[in-house]
């Protein structure tokens with residue numbers, strides 16, 4: 658199902674993926690996925706476990722190449738580019754399981770991202786760290802070693818590190834995973850602030866009511882395919898989505 662939305666035409670897309678397949682040996686994980694979005698869009702991705710959501714995010718971010726298909730950023734074919742090069746084009750991802758540099762402080766972790774992401778000078782990197790610490794509510798733990806942080810702060814650190822690369826578009830993989838509703842709501846406040854700055858968001862999340870506070874467009878994947886794409890409430894009510902994702906019971 659493709660539901661009408663205000664999504665941009667393919668020619669205007671900041672990020673696009675065309676005919677994406679991903680196979681791990683005989684296992685087909687992405688099966689002819691087409692996806693396009695504008696730079697400031699907020700897109701949520703849902704779907705059952707194993708649907709291929711994280712794999713799609715990884716292929717978009719450049720963690721590994723697709724088996725087939727083309728990915729463009731700002732009209733440029735980036736299919737063969739590394740994640741680091743895509744980051745310099747403004748596309749950055751966060752990970753489902755945060756793995757910071759454990760022996761470094763929060764500040765140092767973000768500094769590495771700021772200095773590496775766009776090859777900036779020391780002053781600008783420092784400013785980006787302060788901005789990221791502030792926006793993500795981490796000033797109070799700036800000098801704590803990352804391996805002493807609780808889960809919410811490690812999730813905040815994922816956001817802060819990504820933000821410090823000065824992204825145009827952030828790909829978030831279950832940033833709310835493992836958090837309570839209250840904790841996840843705190844992250845929503847931060848993510849909405851990112852949106853106010855004009856940063857686009859692609860967000861995979863199982864906590865749907867939290868996701869819907871941000872997503873203006875929702876995609877549902879199942880078995881490596883996009884089975885619904887459009888206005889979030891319409892997607893959640895779609896018969897195929899109800900069957901594949903919601904166990905036959907509408908949300």
Ligand SMILES: Nc1ncnc2c1ncn2[C@@H]1O[C@H](COP(=O)(O)OP(=O)(O)OP(=O)(O)O)[C@@H](O)[C@H]1O
Nearest residue numbers: 681684686704705706707708709710711712713878
């Ligand atoms: N590196 C890999 N090698 C082999 N199989 C993989 C690899 N990465 C993912 N898979 C398989 O691909 C399928 C899709 O995995 P993926 O993590 O993309 O799903 P998902 O929709 O993100 O699931 P979840 O909601 O549980 O995170 C799964 O069957 C998974 O076991």
